Amino acid sequence: MFAEHVQPTRAEQKRRTTARVTEAAAQLFTEQGFHGTTVRQIAAAAGVSVGAVMAVGDKESLLSLVYDQAIAARIPAPPTTESTTSAVDYLSRYFDPFLDLFTENEDLARAYFRALTRGRPENAALGALRTLTESNLTTALMNAGTPDAHAKLGAHVMFSSYLGELMLLAAGATDPRQTASRIRDTAAFITAQGRS
Numbered sequence: 001m002f003a004e005h006v007q008p009t010r011a012e013q014k015r016r017t018t019a020r021v022t023e024a025a026a027q028l029f030t031e032q033g034f035h036g037t038t039v040r041q042i043a044a045a046a047g048v049s050v051g052a053v054m055a056v057g058d059k060e061s062l063l064s065l066v067y068d069q070a071i072a073a074r075i076p077a078p079p080t081t082e083s084t085t086s087a088v089d090y091l092s093r094y095f096d097p098f099l100d101l102f103t104e105n106e107d108l109a110r111a112y113f114r115a116l117t118r119g120r121p122e123n124a125a126l127g128a129l130r131t132l133t134e135s136n137l138t139t140a141l142m143n144a145g146t147p148d149a150h151a152k153l154g155a156h157v158m159f160s161s162y163l164g165e166l167m168l169l170a171a172g173a174t175d176p177r178q179t180a181s182r183i184r185d186t187a188a189f190i191t192a193q194g195r196s
Contacts, residue, residue, distance in 0.1 A: 018056050020046040022069065025062040034063055034111040060115045067112045071098055071129055078139040087144035091137060091187035095162050096180070102166055103176050113170040133159050144191065154190040161186045 024045035028037040042062065043053045057065060074097035079085040102109040137155035142148060165183055168174045174182075 017052055021053050021056045022065055026066045033107055064115045078136045087140055087191045088187045090140045092184035095183055109170045
């Protein structure tokens with residue numbers, strides 16, 4: 001019998017193109033920097049047209065996508081109720097992989113935050129990241145005995161604090177050790193409030 005050749009669906013083709021473009025952008029941004037990379041270079045590296053790259057997003061949107069995916073890949077699962085990890089340790093260490101990502105390439109981190117501050121609709125992935133992060137932090141706080149309402153508010157405050165600290169770090173107004181210390185202080189404060 002003849003094997004039926006099935007064409008990939010349009011959605012699958014778009015997903016594959018997006019993945020190739022994102023991978024190419026990530027590599028070029030890392031090697032050449034944000035400003036040293038052009039959309040034409042991304043298209044060539046991905047093996048697609050400039051139009052296909054622009055269908056995924058402009059250069060700034062691609063940087064946001066690259067960072068959002070890298071951050072999402074590093075999100076640690078919340079501790080279970082049986083875990084020996086304290087809520088303070090989990091909340092303060094939750095952001096360590098992200099801080100590492102931002103200190104790996106300060107120029108890209110600054111470009112990423114410039115993109116975020118523009119508040120463009122393409123930065124919607126940040127909203128999804130916020131939802132996932134706040135859900136994980138809420139779960140960790142609830143597993144530590146914090147009432148539901150306090151846990152949700154604490155998770156929101158923790159995420160907002162983290163973004164503020166990252167912006168300070170990207171602006172060069174602080175260093176990674178100070179950032180980690182302030183995030184830990186915030187985590188200790190939030191968990192203490194949840195118990196009172």
